[in-house]
Amino acid sequence: MTSGISEFWRKNVSANEAVELANLLRALRKVAGHLGPNIGLIEYAGMSNKAVSGILLDPEMVIGEYPVPFQKVDHLVGLVTHEATHKMEWSDLVWKLLEPVFKKMSGLSLVGFQKMIYTGEDIYVDMVADQKVFGLYVQQTRDKALKEAESGFHPGRESVEELIHLWWKDPYQSPSLQSVKPFYQEPLSSLIRLSKDLKSVSRTKKRATDRCKNRADLYSSTWQGIKDLIAPLKINDKKLLWYSYKTSSKEDQPARAHPRDQSKPPASSGLFQEIELNLAKNSIEMTPIIRAIVGFDDESVVPTSRWDFVISAHPLIDRRLVSRLKAIFQIYAAKNKLVSRGLQSGKVDPRRLYRAPVTGRCFLQNDHLPDLDWNVTLLMDASGSMRGNKWRMVENTVANIHKALTGFHNRLQALAYFEKDGIMMISPLIKNNRVQSVPPSGLTASGQAIIAAAYLMPKKKKRNILIHVTDGESNLGCDVQRAIDYCRKEHIDLITLGCGYKDREAMRLQYGKSIQFLDHFGQLAGVMERLLKWTFLYGKKPYLQEDRLFNKYQKVK
Numbered sequence: 001m002t003s004g005i006s007e008f009w010r011k012n013v014s015a016n017e018a019v020e021l022a023n024l025l026r027a028l029r030k031v032a033g034h035l036g037p038n039i040g041l042i043e044y045a046g047m048s049n050k051a052v053s054g055i056l057l058d059p060e061m062v063i064g065e066y067p068v069p070f071q072k073v074d075h076l077v078g079l080v081t082h083e084a085t086h087k088m089e090w091s092d093l094v095w096k097l098l099e100p101v102f103k104k105m106s107g108l109s110l111v112g113f114q115k116m117i118y119t120g121e122d123i124y125v126d127m128v129a130d131q132k133v134f135g136l137y138v139q140q141t142r143d144k145a146l147k148e149a150e151s152g153f154h155p156g157r158e159s160v161e162e163l164i165h166l167w168w169k170d171p172y173q174s175p176s177l178q179s180v181k182p183f184y185q186e187p188l189s190s191l192i193r194l195s196k197d198l199k200s201v202s203r204t205k206k207r208a209t210d211r212c213k214n215r216a217d218l219y220s221s222t223w224q225g226i227k228d229l230i231a232p233l234k235i236n237d238k239k240l241l242w243y244s245y246k247t248s249s250k251e252d253q254p255a256r257a258h259p260r261d262q263s264k265p266p267a268s269s270g271l272f273q274e275i276e277l278n279l280a281k282n283s284i285e286m287t288p289i290i291r292a293i294v295g296f297d298d299e300s301v302v303p304t305s306r307w308d309f310v311i312s313a314h315p316l317i318d319r320r321l322v323s324r325l326k327a328i329f330q331i332y333a334a335k336n337k338l339v340s341r342g343l344q345s346g347k348v349d350p351r352r353l354y355r356a357p358v359t360g361r362c363f364l365q366n367d368h369l370p371d372l373d374w375n376v377t378l379l380m381d382a383s384g385s386m387r388g389n390k391w392r393m394v395e396n397t398v399a400n401i402h403k404a405l406t407g408f409h410n411r412l413q414a415l416a417y418f419e420k421d422g423i424m425m426i427s428p429l430i431k432n433n434r435v436q437s438v439p440p441s442g443l444t445a446s447g448q449a450i451i452a453a454a455y456l457m458p459k460k461k462k463r464n465i466l467i468h469v470t471d472g473e474s475n476l477g478c479d480v481q482r483a484i485d486y487c488r489k490e491h492i493d494l495i496t497l498g499c500g501y502k503d504r505e506a507m508r509l510q511y512g513k514s515i516q517f518l519d520h521f522g523q524l525a526g527v528m529e530r531l532l533k534w535t536f537l538y539g540k541k542p543y544l545q546e547d548r549l550f551n552k553y554q555k556v557k
Contacts, residue, residue: 004070005136006077013067018274020066021059024073026279028057028080035081035134036088042080047272055083078141081134085125090208094121095242097216102242109227112160114241116191117219119164123171123195124215127202142172158183160233167191171199183233187226194222284308286426289455290448293486294478302419302477304448307427313437315392315399321525325404328533335368374463375411376401376532379453380429381470382416386440390471390499393521397469397528399435413457417449418442419476426452446474446510450483454492464492465535469524472501473510480510495531499524 010027014020025043032039032055040054057076062068098117102110129138146169153162163184170192180188201214273296276288284306291301341349342361349364356362378401380386380394398414405412414429419442426449427438450468457464466487474480487494496515498507504517518527 004074006073007070010070010073015066017063017066018271019278020068021062021271022275022278024062024068024076025057025275026282027073028076031077031134032080032084035084038090039084039087044272044275046269047276055080055087074137074140075144077134078137078139081129081138082122082125082141085129086121088208089125089128090212091121091125093209093212094216094219097213098219101220108235108238109231111235111238111240112227112230112233113219113223115160115164115235116223118241119168120194120198120215120219123168124198124202127171127199131202139172146172158233160230160235161237163187163191163230163233167195171195187229190222190226194218286452286455290451290478293451293455294448294482298478298482300478302445302448303423304445304452304477305423305425307425307438308431310427310429310431310436310438313395313399313429313435315395315435317403318396318400318525321400321529322404324529325401325532328529328536329404338367338369340365340367374465374536375413375458375461376405377413377415377453377457377464377466378429379449379466379468380414380416381444381446381449381468381472382418382427382438382440383444383472384418384441385444385471390521391437391440393524394469395429395435395437397525398429400525401528401532402430402435413453415449415453415456417445417452419445424448424452424477426456443476444470444472444474445477446470447480447483448477450480450494451478451486454483454487454490454494457490457492464490465532466492466494467528467531468494468496469499470496470501471499471521473503473506481512484512484514493535497524497527497531 012023012027014023021044029042032042042055042057044059045056046059057079061076062072094117101113105113126135126138126142129135146165149165149168153159153165158181166180166184166188170188197218198215201211201218204211204214206214273288273292277292280286280288286304286306287301290304291298294301341352341364342355343363343365344361346363346365349362352362352364354362378398380398382391382394386394402412402414412430414435415426416429416438417424417426418438418440419425424445425438429436429438446468450466453468454466457466484494494514496511497518498504498511498515499518500520501507501517507515507517516527518524
């Protein structure tokens with residue numbers, strides 16, 4: 001078996017079905033990223049997004065053998081390149097430009113004209129793709145498609161489809177006009193001239209809109225020359241390939257209805273869920289992760305995404321607070337004993353006394369260093385109600401804690417969450433060792449934000465503390481109780497600080513015993529200091545067992 005072209009670059013393969021299909025889809029998306037813009041989302045038919053403007057792939061083409069053979073990968077790369085080039089060259093615009101012509105036509109004449117345009121656009125985009133290395137993949141995909149199409153023609157039956165197929169083969173396999181049926185020779189000659197004109201258009205440096213107009217004019221003029229010649233030919237498939245968006249009852253009818261887009265995927269929904277989960281682990285899209293934790297049947301889950309576009313923060317640093325926080329980390333954190341032996345001074349080491357007359361290195365020193373086996377994550381509500389002084393207080397608190405942790409390998413994460421256009425965004429507030437900010441906006445999706453923050457916390461840590469600061473109830477996304485259960489399962493101490501919200505009973509119903517209340521945001525820095533001290537001093541969640549003592553301890557005078 002010969003090796004495929006993709007064998008030289010595709011190394012991230014797996015024998016696991018879901019992982020391999022996810023790796024392949026990720027590779028195809030990277031290929032599309034090198035092709036150009038306006039391509040849309042690439043996914044398997046049957047996945048949850050169902051983006052009409054994207055590229056749908058039939059999973060049946062790759063399911064069954066893992067890792068996927070390189071020949072199949074080459075075929076998919078060629079298919080993605082072909083469909084992506086249609087989008088980059090704005091094939092949809094060509095159809096829309098020809099819509100006035102369609103309205104003047106009817107019956108089989110319209111069907112034949114659309115078949116010519118459909119194949120002409122395929123020929124054109126392949127000519128564009130052949131100008132780059134991706135044309136090697138398109139060639140393999142095209143050869144396979146030509147062989148499959150030939151099997152559908154019956155000898156002795158002259159049809160428009162067979163004429164179009166001969167035209168499609170001409171730029172690549174070059175059949176001579178003398179070798180085809182006499183009835184095809186004259187219209188085929190006109191179509192071959194059209195191919196040469198399309199090649200000239202593909203090599204021009206004009207704008208995309210100008211190239212679309214040139215192609216539309218070529219199709220219209222060519223059809224005027226061959227419509228009478230092919231009128232006696234039979235049309236086997238009488239379906240239209242393009243409908244007007246204004247007249248079609250199918251609102252989501254794509255401009256190019258590729259036959260593969262309508263295939264039914266043989267894979268189960270569970271497999272697609274695993275694929276989406278594997279894709280989300282290395283992308284900004286976190287919705288599949290949230291659904292996997294909450295439940296794929298939970299309709300309350302809203303789209304969740306990571307947001308890396310932050311703005312500069314200008315917090316005020318309280319040096320006294322920073323000093324007290326440093327002392328908390330150094331004094332109250334667990335200690336590791338470090339013994340240094342073979343020193344020239346210090347405490348006498350009984351195990352090294354024999355070295356006294358030789359080198360004099362018979363001393364030792366005991367050091368107790370802070371155990372950095374803890375992780376603190378701050379999750380800040382950045383919804384619209386947090387604008388103004390509230391958010392400035394939050395920025396100052398994050399900056400002070402970050403300043404205090406400098407020198408401790410920065411075991412601090414700070415995240416903010418907000419909603420924009422129905423999407424819950426979660427953004428880091430510490431980037432490149434600097435405190436950043438986001439503009440507060442939208443609703444409060446606390447449940448999903450807590451799950452996302454808990455998921456992003458470093459694994460394999462004995463102490464995981466998640467401090468959530470909000471000024472109100474969660475009014476978007478999944479139930480907060482799902483987030484509390486997830487934190488308990490992952491052994492993460494969740495503390496929610498409700499600042500300045502009047503209806504405390506409503507927040508108690510959402511957060512249970514994991515919530516503590518502050519009268520106003522001016523108390524936030526002091527309470528955060530006491531909370532960290534209490535946690536390091538007493539271990540896991542003692543405040544939930546001794547609410548009265550904790551409330552007395554956190555009281556700000």
